Amino acid sequence: MRHGRRRITWKGTALVVGAVAAGCALVTYVPQVQGVDTPFVVKGAVGETLDLTYAELTVTDVRVADTVAGFSDAAAAGGTFVVIDATWRATQGETHFSGAEITDRQGRRFWATNAAECSATAAAQPGYAWRTTYCFDVPRDALEGATVRLARGDDDEDHADQRRDAVAVVDLGITASEADQLWETTETVSPEAPGYAPASAGGSEG
Amino acid sequence: MKHARNDGPDLAFRLGRRVVTAVADDMSTTQRVVAGVVAALVAVSPFGAWNEVEPQADPLTVGTPVEVGPFEVTIEKAATADELGHLVPAPGNHMLAVVANVTNTGDVPEIAGTLGSAVPAPENVGIVPQEPMGSLGAEPGTDPADDGATPSAAPSASAAPGDEGGSAEPELPSPSIVNIKDGADVRILNPGLTYRVALIWEQSGEFSGDVIPLRMVELEWVEEDPLGLDDGHWFANEIAFEGQIPVEAAKPAPSTEAEQQ
Numbered sequence: 001m002r003h004g005r006r007r008i009t010w011k012g013t014a015l016v017v018g019a020v021a022a023g024c025a026l027v028t029y030v031p032q033v034q035g036v037d038t039p040f041v042v043k044g045a046v047g048e049t050l051d052l053t054y055a056e057l058t059v060t061d062v063r064v065a066d067t068v069a070g071f072s073d074a075a076a077a078g079g080t081f082v083v084i085d086a087t088w089r090a091t092q093g094e095t096h097f098s099g100a101e102i103t104d105r106q107g108r109r110f111w112a113t114n115a116a117e118c119s120a121t122a123a124a125q126p127g128y129a130w131r132t133t134y135c136f137d138v139p140r141d142a143l144e145g146a147t148v149r150l151a152r153g154d155d156d157e158d159h160a161d162q163r164r165d166a167v168a169v170v171d172l173g174i175t176a177s178e179a180d181q182l183w184e185t186t187e188t189v190s191p192e193a194p195g196y197a198p199a200s201a202g203g204s205e206g
Numbered sequence: 207m208k209h210a211r212n213d214g215p216d217l218a219f220r221l222g223r224r225v226v227t228a229v230a231d232d233m234s235t236t237q238r239v240v241a242g243v244v245a246a247l248v249a250v251s252p253f254g255a256w257n258e259v260e261p262q263a264d265p266l267t268v269g270t271p272v273e274v275g276p277f278e279v280t281i282e283k284a285a286t287a288d289e290l291g292h293l294v295p296a297p298g299n300h301m302l303a304v305v306a307n308v309t310n311t312g313d314v315p316e317i318a319g320t321l322g323s324a325v326p327a328p329e330n331v332g333i334v335p336q337e338p339m340g341s342l343g344a345e346p347g348t349d350p351a352d353d354g355a356t357p358s359a360a361p362s363a364s365a366a367p368g369d370e371g372g373s374a375e376p377e378l379p380s381p382s383i384v385n386i387k388d389g390a391d392v393r394i395l396n397p398g399l400t401y402r403v404a405l406i407w408e409q410s411g412e413f414s415g416d417v418i419p420l421r422m423v424e425l426e427w428v429e430e431d432p433l434g435l436d437d438g439h440w441f442a443n444e445i446a447f448e449g450q451i452p453v454e455a456a457k458p459a460p461s462t463e464a465e466q467q
Binding site: 067073074075076078079101106107108109110111113114115136137138139141142157158 | 313314315385387388390393394396397398399400401438
């Protein structure tokens with residue numbers, strides 16, 4: 001049996017340094033965070049029902065308005081309101097849908113107002129279709145090519161609450177010529193208060 | 207031949223050199239460097255080297271747009287009113303409103319609180335301080351005119367009477383931000399849109415000045431919070447703009463634009 005100090009060899013040292021360098025390179029250059037953090041985007045169009053695993057979503061109608069008028073208050077747009085009617089059907093359990101934003105072609109993001117019966121969030125029990133209306137105040141150049149992003153995760157600065165989760169991105173189908181027409185619209189829309197959706201909107205009235 | 211000269215400065219120089227030589231002779235190089243630095247620091251002290259640096263704020267005037275963080279703000283006017291929409295002052299007080307056009311120049315929406323943090327309440331004009339958290343159940347303040355102005359602050363022509371200053375400075379509130387177009391509270395400011403808003407504070411009825419000192423704070427984007435608690439937010443930094451804003455006379459309960467139509 002041998003006793004005494006072990007010698008530090010060049011070979012052993014090179015092995016350790018090489019292993020550390022390889023580990024650093026893996027952590028630095030392999031995009032592992034990006035791979036697991038991005039949400040699962042389900043794309044669709046107005047009128048199409050999208051399966052987000054935790055819910056089914058249908059954007060049923062898109063309108064524009066200068067003013068949205070509720071039961072007790074009204075909101076006037078700085079630009080124009082894009083009013084989006086949507087129906088949520090939770091499939092797994094009671095679900096809170098916190099994310100609602102419009103994205104334009106420039107990548108700018110717009111959040112919904114909760115004034116005048118418009119909703120910025122929604123919540124639904126499973127088995128029922130829940131109708132809600134989102135109202136987004138946007139400038140003229142945001143209309144063409146705009147999409148709406150709806151999800152259960154919050155739409156904060158970096159979409160942190162939507163990581164590794166399904167989100168719906170619905171093309172609003174607004175072309176350049178339509179955008180000009182829609183901008184000239186001086187309409188007042190009275191959104192319905194959120195509630196159980198009628199059969200015509202994919203629900204069963206509860 | 208001896209030249210005529212003033213011996214005074216020469217003598218002082220030679221004396222000083224002898225003292226320095228006598229002291230420095232026994233020092234190592236490191237000690238000499240440290241001693242030199244200390245001597246230099248002492249030498250600049252009489253010239254205000256240690257005075258707190260006061261950043262010079264740019265002028266803030268009516269009608270001139272300024273940039274603070276994600277906002278371009280153009281002050282339109284200041285006005286007082288007996289009440290503004292759902293904002294009703296305590297008896298004897300009135301509301302002070304600073305009207306401004308605000309554009310979110312960024313790519314993402316901003317909450318109204320971010321705008322509020324860029325426009326602190328004007329000082330020395332009788333803004334009613336907010337109730338301290340610890341005294342919510344206590345007797346309400348007896349002197350609503352006391353906005354906790356510091357005695358050292360620049361005197362204002364509109365300083366409210368009774369501004370004696372207490373031992374503890376009560377904090378002035380953030381403004382209520384109302385969209386003038388519909389009279390509703392502003393919750394978010396979407397990008398690319400210009401909002402005509404009123405930034406509103408409750409003000410002592412004893413205020414009778416015709417200008418208010420308004421300041422705007424530089425907003426600095428914090429990508430990563432040092433404590434890791436609040437990444438990605440706007441931090442209200444130093445005063446970037448300040449100016450005297452004329453105040454229009456009080457009007458009885460003005461209506462919103464939506465009501466006028």
